[in-house]
Amino acid sequence: MFLNRLAHKLTYYIVAALPFALVFWLCRDFFGGWPDSTTLLAFFASLLMSFALGFFMEATIGMIGFWFLEVSSLLFVYMLFNFFLSGHMFPLDMLDSVGGPWGTIVRVLPLMYLAYFPAAVFLGKIQGTELVIGLVVQLAWVIFFYVTCRMALHYGVKRYSGYGG
Template identity: 70%
Template sequence: MRAASAWGHGLPGGREASAGDVAETMVASLRIWFVALRISVEERLVYRADFALSTLMRFLPIVTQIFLWWAVFEGIQTVGGGRETIRGYSYNDFIAYYLLTMLSRAFSSMPGLASGITRDIRDGTVKKYLIQPVDMLSFLLAYRVAHKLVYYAVAAGPFALVFFLCRGYFPGWPDPPVLAAYVASLVMAFLLGFFLEATIGMIGFWFLEVRSLLFVYMLFNFFLSGHMFPLDMLPGMWGDVVGALPLQYLAYFPTAVFLGKVSGADLAGGVCIQLAWVVFFITTARVAMARGLRRYSGYGG
């Protein structure tokens, strides 16, 4: 089997592709892409009520965070000095931070992506991508985009409600350029999340059982993406190490941009590094898939 090219697949019969063939293939790919999108949208809408309810539930832990951080700040004030921020974050910033990381995570989290890929490899479903003129990564990306679009459509209500109720915690809308950078970093958070997890999923070509590895990744992701606390709180060396990892761009970075914690040259630099990570993982996922498929052997029907 020929290794998959950037957007497509080897042409049948092994003949060289002409310009016409390429155009035809492109159109076919796009059509497949849209079908994948539509299937996924329909699939997700089946359980919409359950879905909206669980989205609203997901905000419940924020309630405990509101009280926890209030207590933390109260504790700080008892020792005098009247310090009212932790590493530049006020109490309101903390609450806004948690709400915004939920939004970042709505873009960057990819439930079941890596485990799905490894499962497909293990049980041989991956063969269908080799036989059918569908590129696995493109298909999964389309599927994921659809999944997310439906998610946003349903979750917009609960999100808007909670953000409206908590509007007092927010410092207000950032300037248009910052807002643009924020949106860009969210989109890149989605791409980074997708290709990072896809890369991890491709490890399944080499090791059959990667459940524990995925768990370790999830653990690190939860702690080091900034989902649990603003990464600025990490002291000294820890902060430097975490700052060098790509995980922070999944939750912390977009949020910090919105809250104005990164600005000027840091902001521009951060967006560039995020883009570089996205490109890096697109490449890695592609290379890993190409190599993996070369190793892969499927038997039977």
């Protein structure tokens, strides 16, 4: 699963590099240049943790297959929530202007660390203490889902029984 996810991400970025380069070149006036080295280091750390978090979340959902026969519908629901609540569809900063509990709810979930957080770090929207806290929380989510995935595998293999020939 890990190599499949790695191959998917590498292929996606290789194919998308040219269109992204064109968009960034056309919108170059909106960007103030490259961030400083500390921000770039934090960005790459958050990007790697984002990859690991996404992998372990999907692997954990996949491990549910030891208990349920149909997991693909759960993956579909996860992908749907992921698309909206990770920052892929719209910037999560917009939730702060809406008011109510939505911004707080989305910030408590690990999904924002898959797309929004690394992008916000790169753009310099998250800095200082907030950046350190965000990286620690992101690492905590990675560790949580790593442990959860390993436990699901451990107990799932004990429960598994295969029949047929």
